[in-house]
Amino acid sequence: MASKEDSKFVDEKHGINIESVSDDSLPSYEDAAVTTGAPTEKISPLGYHVDWISVIFLNVSKMIGTGVFSTPGSILKGVGSIGLSLIFWVIGYFFAGAQLAVYLEYASYFPHRSGADVAYLEKAYPRPRFLMPTAFAVQSVILSFSSSNAIAIVLARYILVAAGADHQSTWNVRGLAVGAYTVIILIGIASTKWSLRLSNAIGVVKVITLIFISITGLVVLGGHTRVEDPHANFRRAFEGTTSNGNGLATALVKVNFAYAGFENAFNVLNEVKNPVKTMKRYAPISLTAVFILYFFCNIAYFAAIPKEEIRTSGELTASLFFTAVFGNNRSVTALSALVAVSSFGNLLAVVIGSSRIIRECGRQGVLPYPRFWASTRPFNTPLGPYLLKWVLTVIVILAPPAGDAFNFIVDIQSYPANVFTFLLTLGLWFVRKRRKAIGAPRGEFIAWNVVLIFTMAVNVYLLVLPWVPPEGGIYAGDVSFFYATYCIVGLGFLAISAIVYALVIVILPKLGNYTIRQQLERLPDGAQANSLVRVPNDQLAEWDATHDEHGDVIERKSDSPHDTTQKPL
Numbered sequence: 001m002a003s004k005e006d007s008k009f010v011d012e013k014h015g016i017n018i019e020s021v022s023d024d025s026l027p028s029y030e031d032a033a034v035t036t037g038a039p040t041e042k043i044s045p046l047g048y049h050v051d052w053i054s055v056i057f058l059n060v061s062k063m064i065g066t067g068v069f070s071t072p073g074s075i076l077k078g079v080g081s082i083g084l085s086l087i088f089w090v091i092g093y094f095f096a097g098a099q100l101a102v103y104l105e106y107a108s109y110f111p112h113r114s115g116a117d118v119a120y121l122e123k124a125y126p127r128p129r130f131l132m133p134t135a136f137a138v139q140s141v142i143l144s145f146s147s148s149n150a151i152a153i154v155l156a157r158y159i160l161v162a163a164g165a166d167h168q169s170t171w172n173v174r175g176l177a178v179g180a181y182t183v184i185i186l187i188g189i190a191s192t193k194w195s196l197r198l199s200n201a202i203g204v205v206k207v208i209t210l211i212f213i214s215i216t217g218l219v220v221l222g223g224h225t226r227v228e229d230p231h232a233n234f235r236r237a238f239e240g241t242t243s244n245g246n247g248l249a250t251a252l253v254k255v256n257f258a259y260a261g262f263e264n265a266f267n268v269l270n271e272v273k274n275p276v277k278t279m280k281r282y283a284p285i286s287l288t289a290v291f292i293l294y295f296f297c298n299i300a301y302f303a304a305i306p307k308e309e310i311r312t313s314g315e316l317t318a319s320l321f322f323t324a325v326f327g328n329n330r331s332v333t334a335l336s337a338l339v340a341v342s343s344f345g346n347l348l349a350v351v352i353g354s355s356r357i358i359r360e361c362g363r364q365g366v367l368p369y370p371r372f373w374a375s376t377r378p379f380n381t382p383l384g385p386y387l388l389k390w391v392l393t394v395i396v397i398l399a400p401p402a403g404d405a406f407n408f409i410v411d412i413q414s415y416p417a418n419v420f421t422f423l424l425t426l427g428l429w430f431v432r433k434r435r436k437a438i439g440a441p442r443g444e445f446i447a448w449n450v451v452l453i454f455t456m457a458v459n460v461y462l463l464v465l466p467w468v469p470p471e472g473g474i475y476a477g478d479v480s481f482f483y484a485t486y487c488i489v490g491l492g493f494l495a496i497s498a499i500v501y502a503l504v505i506v507i508l509p510k511l512g513n514y515t516i517r518q519q520l521e522r523l524p525d526g527a528q529a530n531s532l533v534r535v536p537n538d539q540l541a542e543w544d545a546t547h548d549e550h551g552d553v554i555e556r557k558s559d560s561p562h563d564t565t566q567k568p569l
Contacts, residue, residue: 037122037133038363038530039550040112044270045376045526049193052282055265055272057203058196058349059286062261064206065346066154068294069339071254072301073313078251082302083237085251089298092255093291096262098455100287101447102425103266104279108444109431111275115360116266116353117420122364124427130366130505130516130532132423135497137361139416141388142493151350152177152397155343161319162336177397184347185390188355192271192381195352202345209338210293213318216325217300225325230303240307242471246483249465253414256462258294261346262287267353276444351389358385365518365530374521374529414462415490422459425452513537517544518551 050058076085106120113119118136125132156176166172188195220230242248265283269275301310301317304324313320322335359382362373372384428447435443466487474483509516515537518530530551535543546554 037126038113038115038119038360038365039520039528040110041270041526041528042112043526044112044114045380045523046192046268046271046382047380048271048273049196050265050268050271051273052278053200054196055278055282056286057200058265058268058353059262059283060290061199061203061206061345061349062264062353063259063286063290064203064210064293064342065261065350066151066339066343067254067258067260068210068297069318069342070154071258072298072317073310075251075254076307077311078242078247078249078254080240080242080247081238082233082307084241086237086295086298086302088251088255089258089291089295092252092259093287093294095256095455095458096259096287096291097284098447098451098458099421099425100262100283101445101451102428102455103263104276104283104445105428105443105447106424106431107266107269107279108276109435110269112270113360114266114268114270114356116263116269116357117424118357118360118364120424121420121427124424124430128505131501133361133364133366134501134505135494136420137364137366138497138500139420139493140357140361141367141392142496143413143416151343151347152181152393155180155340155347158336158340158343162333162340164333174397178394180344181347181393181397182390184344184351185386187348188351189381189383189386190379192352195348199345199348199352202341202348205338206342206345207289207293209342210297213300213321214293214296217296217303220300220303220325225304226327227304227324233302233307244471245465245468246470249462249468250470252458252462253466256414259287259290261349262290264349264353267356280445351386354389355382355385358382358388363527363529365532370529370531371521371523374527375523376525376527380525412486412489415466415487416493418459418462419490419494422456422463425455425459428452509534515540517547519547520550520552 072085075088076082079085079088103116103120106116106123110119110123118133118140121132121136153173156173159176159180160166160172187198216225219225220227223230262283265272265279265286269279272278301321305313305317305320309320310317318335318339319332322331325331359373361367362370362384364370367373373382375384376382429452467484470483505516512534513536514534516532517535517540519533521529521531523529548554
């Protein structure tokens with residue numbers, strides 16, 4: 001085990017001392033125990049712009065997007081009653097908290113890896129070689145638009161409402177969504193420091209907005225507004241509760257979507273000074289603060305809006321609240337502007353985090369041209385991942401028909417994500433076992449086993465119950481087409497991942513009489529990446545003799561030149 005002195009590094013490029021608060025030395029675990037996957041960048045080529053304030057607001061800004069403004073109606077529709085709807089928001093908080101504990105333990109083991117899921121799954125499942133990186137990379141690329149297109153459309157619609165323009169025109173909404181998303185991507189490309197500062201500022205506006213709604217709701221309950229009977233929805237709070245598994249699972253998916261983002265700061269972990277200590281202290285604060293705001297906002301909605309109106313509100317729950325309380329168009333216009341700002345901040349926080357996920361996938365070598373994905377030039381930002389997100393998100397904004405897009409996109413991203421979350425939690429036991437095998441010390445944060453079991457149980461629930469038909473038949477879900485389409489499509493993405501792995505890593509090498517090996521590449525900007533190269537089987541012994549287990553040329557360590565002629569994939 002390394003000493004504290006050994007865990008300190010000097011980043012000459014950015015002129016600061018960096019201290020890893022993990023007591024594990026890099027040679028003993030982060031590099032040695034699992035040799036496949038992206039190389040560890042002990043000094044972040046992206047700099048260290050993420051302080052504790054940015055940790056809080058990267059999480060807050062991703063969590064508070066459109067969810068609390070738009071999903072209470074669909075959640076109420078799924079569970080059937082006000083009381084159970086509120087309970088689901090509490091369950092969602094505990095589930096997110098349990099997942100957060102999993103991320104904190106992984107972060108304590110791998111404090112120099114950004115990308116969160118992509119890095120942790122790589123370490124938890126090193127065998128079969130390249131399977132997990134390939135599966136996650138394919139899923140990440142195909143779904144890299146994630147919910148961004150749906151949120152961009154909501155952002156555009158609320159901007160048009162606030163401006164008094166036509167928000168019913170499909171192409172007005174889509175055109176503005178593309179423009180707004182382009183601005184967000186350009187901000188991320190131009191400067192990490194300023195994109196974080198803008199995200200932090202918008203996060204403050206979001207928190208103030210939810211505080212205002214919460215306080216207004218308490219005023220409504222006190223009988224000091226134009227709402228005639230603010231207690232009506234609470235008298236028989238559990239009336240109408242459903243027992244249908246599909247509706248309950250769909251509601252929990254929506255609640256999960258509202259809390260999604262509690263892990264966002266882990267995507268930039270290697271850009272945080274003292275990462276483990278900072279995450280342990282401030283990530284739980286961000287989640288708990290958002291839960292409190294969510295809960296009181298829902299109380300406000302239920303106090304001001306009749307139950308049936310909430311059930312049919314779709315994406316307009318917050319607008320109905322302002323209309324019911326203030327009763328004039330100016331209040332709705334103001335609310336629309338605030339929701340638009342919130343959506344803008346959400347998208348900015350999302351692209352900052354997800355650009356690092358795609359960069360890590362590229363650094364693993366399973367995407368073509370790993371140097372392109374790993375490079376931080378010319379603006380010291382991950383240009384390649386930002387461009388990929390822009391292209392795919394714009395395509396999905398322009399392509400799908402309007403109507404069911406928001407609900408379907410929220411659902412479709414959740415199914416593969418729940419599969420990987422289940423594997424991530426299960427994999428933590430495998431990581432612990434490997435640490436014990438190499439004599440690594442106890443981690444700085446250890447999640448309770450009961451927390452891991454709870455997380456896996458909820459994941460199983462979310463994977464199984466969506467297949468139960470909803471009340472009213474197979475076309476009575478939260479979209480107008482077959483209720484389980486998103487499950488089928490989600491499994492289809494995983495099947496594509498398996499096919500790509502089998503073809504590229506297994507079948508083609510056998511047919512071509514070569515073996516896949518990883519090769520370490522060092523870029524001029526300080527970034528590192530692995531490329532997967534094809535080594536002819538008759539040269540395999542020579543390759544293994546001249547490269548270490550990480551794919552680095554052995555002679556390079558003694559400054560000896562070595563020319564490798566193997567072809568990259």
